Amino acid sequence: MTREARSRLRQQVRQWQEQQWRLEAELLRLSRGVLVRGSLVPMYKACNKGGCKCTRGELHGPYWYLSWSEAGRTRMYFVKAAGQGRVRAAATRYRRWRQGRVQLVKLQQRILEGLNALEAAATRPVEEVEGAG
Numbered sequence: 135m136t137r138e139a140r141s142r143l144r145q146q147v148r149q150w151q152e153q154q155w156r157l158e159a160e161l162l163r164l165s166r167g168v169l170v171r172g173s174l175v176p177m178y179k180a181c182n183k184g185g186c187k188c189t190r191g192e193l194h195g196p197y198w199y200l201s202w203s204e205a206g207r208t209r210m211y212f213v214k215a216a217g218q219g220r221v222r223a224a225a226t227r228y229r230r231w232r233q234g235r236v237q238l239v240k241l242q243q244r245i246l247e248g249l250n251a252l253e254a255a256a257t258r259p260v261e262e263v264e265g266a267g
């Protein structure tokens with residue numbers, strides 16, 4: 135690796151480190167709030183009482199449910215109107231948390247690969263190091 139290539143790589147690793155730092159700061163910020171697994175999904179239902187508009191296809195709703203997957207099954211939890219804002223915010227924080235965590239792992243992998251390449255480029259046989267003085 136040329137001197138210029140190593141210099142560019144060091145600069146790149148520094149940029150990744152800064153991105154990593156920003157991501158970690160965001161995750162720490164998110165951890166101050168409540169997280170909830172799942173997404174809010176609207177559901178429409180029929181009561182099927184005689185003469186109701188739902189029997190003609192105009193369903194009731196939306197009713198908001200939190201939907202998440204657990205042990206391969208989709209779970210649904212009815213969310214009361216009063217709590218919807220809090221649940222939505224917590225679910226959004228949770229999604230952002232998971233995305234950030236995935237990005238963090240990728241970034242750490244890149245940083246490690248960059249450092250490995252710099253190690254390979256900087257490592258010399260002892261005779262060369264001894265003679266360099």
Ligand SMILES: [Zn+2]
Pocket residue numbers: 180181182183186187188189194
């Ligand atoms: Zn109905």
